[in-house]
Amino acid sequence: MSLATAPAPEQDGVEHSARHHPRVALVKPSNRRRRLAYAGLTPFAAYVLIFLALPTILAVVTGFFSDDGTLTFDNVTGLFTPTIIATFGSSFWLSGVSAVIGAVVGALICYAMLGTRVGGVLRTIIESAASVLAQFGGVMLAFAFIATIGVQGLVTVILRDTFGVDIFADGVWLYQVPGLVLPYVYFQVPLMVITFLPALTALRPQWAEASATLGGTRFAYWRHIAAPVVAPAFLGSLLLLFANAFSSFATAAALISQGSQIVPLQIRAALVSETVLGRENMAGALALGMIVVMVVVMWAYSVLQSRTSRWQR
Amino acid sequence: MSASRTAPVQRGETASTRAKPANQAVRIGAEPSALTRRLILGIIGAIFLIPVIAMIEFTFRNGLAGDYTVSHWTGLFSEDSARTYRGLYQAIGNSLVLAAVTVGIVLLLLLPTMVLVHMQLPRLKRTLEFICIIPITVPAIVLVVGLAPVYSVVVKVLGGSTWTLAFAYGITVLPYAYRAIQSNLDAIPVKTLSEAASTLGAGWMTVLWTILLPNLRRGVLAASFISIAVVLGEFTIASLLNRRNLQTALLQVSQSDPWVAVIFALFALALAFVLLLIIGRLGSATLSRRKS
Amino acid sequence: MFTKRTLAAVALVAASAITLSACSTSEATAGDVDASTATTVEDFGGMEALIAAAQAEGELNVIALPDNWANYGEIKALFEEKYDIVVNSADPDVSSAEEIAAADNLKGQDAAPDVFDLGTAVALDSLDYFAPYMVANWDEIPEGNKEATGLWVNDYTGSMSIGYDSNSVPEPASLDDLLKADYRGAVALNGDPTQAGAAFAALGLATVHEGGTLDDFTPGIEFFEKLNDAGNFIPVNVTGATIAAGETKVAFDWSYNNLAAAATVDGWKVTTLPGAVYTSFYNQAISKDAPHPAAARLWQEFLFSPEAQNLFIVGGAYPVTIQALQDAGTVDSDALDALGALEGELVTPTPEQAENNATILAEKWAAAIG
Numbered sequence: 005m006s007l008a009t010a011p012a013p014e015q016d017g018v019e020h021s022a023r024h025h026p027r028v029a030l031v032k033p034s035n036r037r038r039r040l041a042y043a044g045l046t047p048f049a050a051y052v053l054i055f056l057a058l059p060t061i062l063a064v065v066t067g068f069f070s071d072d073g074t075l076t077f078d079n080v081t082g083l084f085t086p087t088i089i090a091t092f093g094s095s096f097w098l099s100g101v102s103a104v105i106g107a108v109v110g111a112l113i114c115y116a117m118l119g120t121r122v123g124g125v126l127r128t129i130i131e132s133a134a135s136v137l138a139q140f141g142g143v144m145l146a147f148a149f150i151a152t153i154g155v156q157g158l159v160t161v162i163l164r165d166t167f168g169v170d171i172f173a174d175g176v177w178l179y180q181v182p183g184l185v186l187p188y189v190y191f192q193v194p195l196m197v198i199t200f201l202p203a204l205t206a207l208r209p210q211w212a213e214a215s216a217t218l219g220g221t222r223f224a225y226w227r228h229i230a231a232p233v234v235a236p237a238f239l240g241s242l243l244l245l246f247a248n249a250f251s252s253f254a255t256a257a258a259l260i261s262q263g264s265q266i267v268p269l270q271i272r273a274a275l276v277s278e279t280v281l282g283r284e285n286m287a288g289a290l291a292l293g294m295i296v297v298m299v300v301v302m303w304a305y306s307v308l309q310s311r312t313s314r315w316q317r
Numbered sequence: 318m319s320a321s322r323t324a325p326v327q328r329g330e331t332a333s334t335r336a337k338p339a340n341q342a343v344r345i346g347a348e349p350s351a352l353t354r355r356l357i358l359g360i361i362g363a364i365f366l367i368p369v370i371a372m373i374e375f376t377f378r379n380g381l382a383g384d385y386t387v388s389h390w391t392g393l394f395s396e397d398s399a400r401t402y403r404g405l406y407q408a409i410g411n412s413l414v415l416a417a418v419t420v421g422i423v424l425l426l427l428l429p430t431m432v433l434v435h436m437q438l439p440r441l442k443r444t445l446e447f448i449c450i451i452p453i454t455v456p457a458i459v460l461v462v463g464l465a466p467v468y469s470v471v472v473k474v475l476g477g478s479t480w481t482l483a484f485a486y487g488i489t490v491l492p493y494a495y496r497a498i499q500s501n502l503d504a505i506p507v508k509t510l511s512e513a514a515s516t517l518g519a520g521w522m523t524v525l526w527t528i529l530l531p532n533l534r535r536g537v538l539a540a541s542f543i544s545i546a547v548v549l550g551e552f553t554i555a556s557l558l559n560r561r562n563l564q565t566a567l568l569q570v571s572q573s574d575p576w577v578a579v580i581f582a583l584f585a586l587a588l589a590f591v592l593l594l595i596i597g598r599l600g601s602a603t604l605s606r607r608k609s
Numbered sequence: 610m611f612t613k614r615t616l617a618a619v620a621l622v623a624a625s626a627i628t629l630s631a632c633s634t635s636e637a638t639a640g641d642v643d644a645s646t647a648t649t650v651e652d653f654g655g656m657e658a659l660i661a662a663a664q665a666e667g668e669l670n671v672i673a674l675p676d677n678w679a680n681y682g683e684i685k686a687l688f689e690e691k692y693d694i695v696v697n698s699a700d701p702d703v704s705s706a707e708e709i710a711a712a713d714n715l716k717g718q719d720a721a722p723d724v725f726d727l728g729t730a731v732a733l734d735s736l737d738y739f740a741p742y743m744v745a746n747w748d749e750i751p752e753g754n755k756e757a758t759g760l761w762v763n764d765y766t767g768s769m770s771i772g773y774d775s776n777s778v779p780e781p782a783s784l785d786d787l788l789k790a791d792y793r794g795a796v797a798l799n800g801d802p803t804q805a806g807a808a809f810a811a812l813g814l815a816t817v818h819e820g821g822t823l824d825d826f827t828p829g830i831e832f833f834e835k836l837n838d839a840g841n842f843i844p845v846n847v848t849g850a851t852i853a854a855g856e857t858k859v860a861f862d863w864s865y866n867n868l869a870a871a872a873t874v875d876g877w878k879v880t881t882l883p884g885a886v887y888t889s890f891y892n893q894a895i896s897k898d899a900p901h902p903a904a905a906r907l908w909q910e911f912l913f914s915p916e917a918q919n920l921f922i923v924g925g926a927y928p929v930t931i932q933a934l935q936d937a938g939t940v941d942s943d944a945l946d947a948l949g950a951l952e953g954e955l956v957t958p959t960p961e962q963a964e965n966n967a968t969i970l971a972e973k974w975a976a977a978i979g
Contacts, residue, residue, distance in 0.1 A: 041437040048430035051422075052448055056488045059463030060455050066462070087975060109361060116357035119348035128598065130358075135546075135593040136586065137365065142552045143568045144582035148368035151375035151579060155794060155843070156855040158371035175840025176794035190368065193361070251456030254552035258568055262801055262844035263975040268458040268553075275462065275557060276710045276804060291459040302454045378854075404698065465714060477718025559711040561699070561720070572702040572848040573676065 064295060067288030079289035088270065092293065094181045095266040099249035102188035107242045109189070110196020114204045117197075122205075131201075134194035141191040146258030149187045153178055181265045187255050192245050199244055203237030240308035247301045251294070267294055369586070376580050389576035402577065408566030411479045415562060416548040418483035420541045423494045426487070428537065431495070432529060435502050436511065449495035452488050457553040460488070468558060482560050489554070490547045494540040497596075501536020505529070542592045549585060644902035648759065649743050650910060653903070656745070659910065660692060662903035668695045669904040672722040673708050675701035677849045677869040679765055679891075680924020684917050691911070694904055702848055704805035705731035712738055716898050723905035725894045728806020730967040732761050732892040733960050740897040742906055744913045749933035754890060763890035764912060765865075765926040768881060768951060769814040772867035774858040776876040783882060784818045784832060787859065792841045797857035798833075799847045799866065803970045806891065811861035812970065813958060814887040823958045826966045827973065834977040842978060852877060865925035886953040890929065915939040927951050 070076040082088065113130070120127050152159050155176060163169040177183045207230055215225040253268040264273040267290060274287035349357070379386040393402075427449075434441050452460070464485055475481050507529065514524045530537075552564035563585065571578035642653050644662055653659040663669075669688070676682030678701075685696045699720065700711065705728040715721035727735070736756075743759040744750075754763035771781055778795055781787050787796050799807035812829040821828030836842040845851055847860040852870045860867065867879040893912060899905040911917050918928035919941040925948055934940035958966065 038437070041433060044433045045430060045438070045441075048426045051426055051484070051487070054467065055464075055484050056448075056451060056455070056460075056491075059460050059467050060451075062463030062466055063459050064463075112357055113361055116349055116354045120354075128594070132590065132594040132596075135596070136590045139546055139550050139589060139593075142550055143564045143571075144550075144585060145368075147567075147571060147575070147579050147582050148372050150575075150856070152368045152371035154854075154856055155858075158374050159367065172794045173840075175837075176843045176845075179844045190365070193365075247453070251458060253456070253458040254556075254564065257552070257556065260844065261846040262798070262978050265975075268456075271458050271462065272557065273803075275465075276704075276706050287462045291462045294459050295455060298454045298456065298459075468714075469716060472717045477715065477720065557714075559700070559714040559720075565700075569700060569702065572846075572850050575850040575854050 060295075063288055063291040065288065066285045067290075067292045069285055069288075079285050080292065082286060083289055083293050088290070088293075091265060091267055091270045092297075095250055095268075098181055098184055098188065098266060099246045102185050102192050102249045103242055103245035105185070105189050106192025106196050106245050107200075107238065110193045110241075110245075111200055111204075111238060113193070113197050114201045117201060118204065118207075130197070134197040137194035138191050138198060141187075141252055142254035143258045145187050145190060145255050149178065149183075149190075149259070153186070179259055179261070181260075183259060184256055184266075187259070188249050188252065191252075191255075192249060195245055195248055196241055199241040200237060203234055203241075207233065236308045236311040240305050243301050243305040243308065247298055247305070250297060250301070369583075372579050372583055376576050376583070378576070389574075389580065393577065393580065402570070404561070405566045405570050405577075405581065408561045409563055411561055412549055412563035414480050415483045415486055415551075416545045418480045419486040419490060419544050419548050422483060422487035423490065423540055423544050424537065427491070427494055428498060428533075428540075431498055431502060432525060432533075435507060436525070436529075446495070446499070449491045452491050457489055457551075458557075460485070461554050461557045464554065465558065479560070482555065482558070482562075483548075485554050485558075486544075486548050486551060489551065490544040493543040493547060497540040497543055498533065498536045501533050501539070505532045539596045542596050546589050546592050549589065644906065645740065645897070645899065647902070647906060648741050650745050650906070653906075656910070659903060659907055663694055663901070663907035664692060666694070666901040666904045668697060669901055669908055670697045670699060670720060670723045670899075671908070672699045672711055672725065673701060673703050673705070674698055674726060675849070677866065677873070678924075679767070679863075679865045679926040680869075680920050683923070684912070684920050687917070687920065688908065688911055692907065694907070702846065704800045706804035709735045709738060712896055712898065719900050721898055721900050722896055723899040723901045724908050725892075725896060726764065727761075727892045727894065728809055729889060729892060729958070729960060730809060730963040731804075731806070732894065733964055734967070736760055738896060738898075739894040740899070740902075740905075742895050742909055744910050746913055746930065746933070749930045750913070751929070751932070754929050761892040761894040762909075762913070763929045764893040765918075765921045765928045766888050766890040766951070767863040767865045767926045768955075769810045769861065769887040769889075770864040770867045770879050770881050772852070772860040772862055772870055772877055772879050774852075774855065774874075774876055775878045777855075778858050780878065780880055781859070781882070784815060787841060788835060788839050789841075792859055794840060794843050795858035796836055796841050797843050797845050797847045797851070797860050799860065799862045801846075801974070803967070803974050806889070807863055807866070808861070809963075809966070809970070810863070810887055810889050813889075813956075813966070814861065814882075814885075817885040817887060817956055818882060823956060823962045824965070826969055830970070830973050830977045837978045844978060849873070863926075865921075868925035881953075884954065885956050886951075888951065888955050888957050890957075919944065922948060 067079045068075060068077065070078065083092075117127065117130065149157075151157055153171065154160065155172065155178075160171055163171055172178075211229050211233075212225055215229055220228075251268070253272070256266055256269055257272065260269060264270040271287050271290045271294070274290060376389050377385045377387065379388075431445065434445050468481070468485075471481055471484065510528050510532075511524045514528055519527075549563055551562065552568070554560075555562040555565050556568075563581075567578050567581055567585075570581070642658070642662065644653070647653055650656055650659050653662060671685065674681040674685065676685070676698075685698060688694065689696050697720070699722065700707070703711070705725075708722060708725050708727060709731060712722055712725070725732075725735075725738070739760040741756075741758040741760050744762070747755075747759070750762060756762070773780065778791055779786075781792075786792075798811050799805060802808035802812045812826045812833070813823060814829070815832045816826045816829030817823065819828035819832050833842060843857060845857055847857050847862055847866075849870060851857040852860065853874050860870075864879065864881070867877070871877045871879050893909065895902075895905045895909060913930060915930075915934055915937075918930050918934060919939075921928040922931075922941050922944040927948075928934070931940065
């Protein structure tokens with residue numbers, strides 16, 4: 005699944021919260037009412053506890069136990085075997101490549117969207133299309149790419165029959181890790197549009213005017229003014245894309261059926277073949293490894309995000 | 318070419334006549350020319366259309382024979398399709414039930430909590446936001462490792478019906494639903510409204526029901542639609558918990574009848590586009606209302 | 610396992626804290642017989658009673674039984690028609706290992722599998738999941754083809770064959786042929802050999818044809834590594850769909866599956882390589898957590914009845930009671946003539962060999978084709 009793809013009805017809602025914050029609620033709440041209010045939180049708290057906190061803890065904790073329930077670090081040290089390291093390596097490579105391509109192409113679209121009217125037809129269509137395509141990851145995306153660049157895919161056949169180019173001359177890479185890059189880019193670009201557009205459109209027109217008035221060229225404006233301002237947002241979006249690809253499972257699951265070259269597939273294999281492989285709790289250790297990566301990436305993202313939001317006010 | 322020719326003129330214009338609304342399409346230094354814009358959007362758009370076109374073309378293929386047929390489409394409506402696609406239709410039903418229950422969770426658990434925090438416990442706002450964003454950091458594939466033991470208990474308590482999976486989906490939609498509702502919540506002048514109401518002697522429950530909720534309609538709708546879109550597209554959790562939903566059934570059908578699987582994928586794609594187009598409209602409607 | 614249970618207990622406490630819902634466990638008993646512990650039809654009081662109990666349950670959950678696999682499509686349809694019981698066919702194309710994973714995940718749910726059809730390696734590893742049951746014609750099943758208490762019973766066998774799209778690739782005459790440029794991106798397996806019986810068998814076939822023995826599948830793994838390095842291996846699971854769409858042009862698969870594909874796809878042909886013929890039975894077992902225990906047992910009785918056993922022959926597979934059928938003269942001789950006898954230098958791994966090789970594959974397979 006992809007992240008943060010909901011087109012928020014308003015992009016600049018955050019700042020308003022500061023202004024309309026009901027710092028003093030209606031009347032000063034009595035202690036009794038405050039207790040009631042806290043009590044009102046319990047259903048949601050319980051829900052989040054059982055279906056978010058508990059599974060997360062279970063996922064991570066099982067990695068530290070052996071099959072017979074004793075504490076062990078075997079599974080966690082198992083993360084450092086060559087196979088698993090290679091798996092994390094492929095995951096990093098795939099996430100990195102698809103994130104960079106997605107970020108650059110997505111930023112290009114955002115640039116093209118500069119100056120279009122908010123709520124205008126073009127904007128609404130592109131934003132909706134981006135939302136749909138960012139959600140498109142998964143089984144259906146795998147279908148689309150099998151139909152496009154599968155062995156008998158539309159593009160494969162046209163390239164082969166019309167241009168004499170055999171894209172699979174060295175073997176069919178679609179069903180291996182390199183084959184995931186194109187499908188991943190397909191949902192990374194739209195995610196970039198969704199996350200980066202608000203930052204780019206927040207560039208103040210006045211800055212461009214000021215630069216122009218002072219005789220600056222367009223290039224100078226981009227280089228000295230716009231680029232430094234949007235850089236944190238760009239990097240932040242890049243990280244989000246990385247995290248998005250890193251945690252994506254469905255597309256890979258539908259495309260790759262031999263071996264487990266990336267971490268989510270390795271988790272699936274560990275879950276499915278635990279009886280055969282006798283590695284009951286390896287999935288937990290892999291989950292732990294994945295969470296560590298995600299926490300680092302998302303932490304960096306939030307740091308960059310807070311730098312960005314300064315300019316969006 | 319065109320950029321360098323027209324840019325100075327427009328730049329001069331905008332610099333001197335900058336009283337226009339900021340969102341009007343006037344070209345200033347930062348913007349691409351119309352031609353550049355069309356080129357970029359046109360080329361990338363075309364590339365992004367190719368897989369969709371390939372999917373459509375695929376549904377008319379006649380297997381190894383290499384010619385075209387409409388039988389995959391007409392076969393959907395034939396008599397014996399009912400038995401063949403029984404599992405698929407059942408799975409679509411499951412996904413719709415899951416979408417409905419997930420929306421229920423958003424409306425009955427998340428929404429009241431958000432309103433409560435917004436009105437009564439603003440100090441917890443950051444915490445709530447943090448909690449609602451966590452599912453992005455804990456991907457479904459990780460969550461499912463821990464969900465398996467949780468569900469073995471849930472099933473004992475509630476039975477193994479389809480809808481129980483919605484508890485997990487409620488978590489996966491949390492970031493999206495939160496964002497949709499929160500931006501609406503932030504846009505309403507809660508303080509003004511509730512002060513006005515309480516001056517007139519209304520309790521906060523009354524404020525909630527008669528003033529706040531009607532004003533939250535758009536955010537709630539957007540949250541519901543995005544939840545539906547996410548649930549209809551969910552594969553990871555269902556697949557690894559061996560539940561049947563639209564996506565797992567599509568994968569299953571694709572292994573015996575890839576054409577029908579692609580046809581249904583196209584339908585799902587179209588449905589998602591419509592849902593999100595509506596959200597987009599809702600969003601811009603809220604926006605323009607607020608601006609006015 | 611202990612860990613999971615402990616953690617599950619934590620979850621239970623947390624869950625029950627907010628859930629006031631009453632426990633609603635529906636113990637599927639028919640009349641005064643506990644179907645889930647019945648080990649013979651006599652425990653029900655005869656076939657009539659078993660049918661009645663199964664019909665009271667009304668449904669049967671099968672898993673990993675594709676319609677075009679060993680004629681299961683017809684077999685499932687006949688069962689539905691004959692007993693008026695709905696057969697829910699879940700995930701037809703999953704591997705044996707995934708069948709067991711599904712039983713784990715769906716434990717206690719209505720959708721949990723009632724019966725399994727498993728490759729040998731996984732079956733032997735999963736005895737805890739099975740309920741013992743002996744069908745009425747238990748004696749017709751040869752001694753070596755069943756677990757003594759009826760935990761699992763062999764149901765049908767076939768030989769490992771190579772199917773190919775004769776429109777686009779030549780007929781392979783040996784394993785080494787497949788390394789040629791003609792087969793670029795063409796050769797596929799039916800599943801991941803660490804999980805799926807058919808792919809496991811393909812590795813076994815490759816092993817014996819590479820001069821190895823069934824003790825150690827390493828030569829087979831090395832062959833597929835060469836195949837992958839040559840760019841001829843395509844890591845897609847073979848299904849009827851991939852064959853029909855031209856995505857997989859050469860498929861290692863059971864003879865009955867390749868024959869089924871040949872019957873529906875123009876140009877699909879089946880060949881067996883000269884030399885050793887690799888055969889292996891699949892194993893039928895009833896889940897001990899079956900939500901429809903009586904229907905599961907009725908399915909078992911039905912599957913080993915002459916009627917269903919003959920349907921396996923029609924589908925190109927050799928049923929386990931074939932000798933008894935021939936002796937009794939109840940065999941579908943037209944179908945058997947069309948299929949031909951299972952002949953040649955037959956090789957089949959012993960249970961120990963199967964288990965050892967499962968371990969070897971788990972170690973080496975992913976790296977070989979990575």
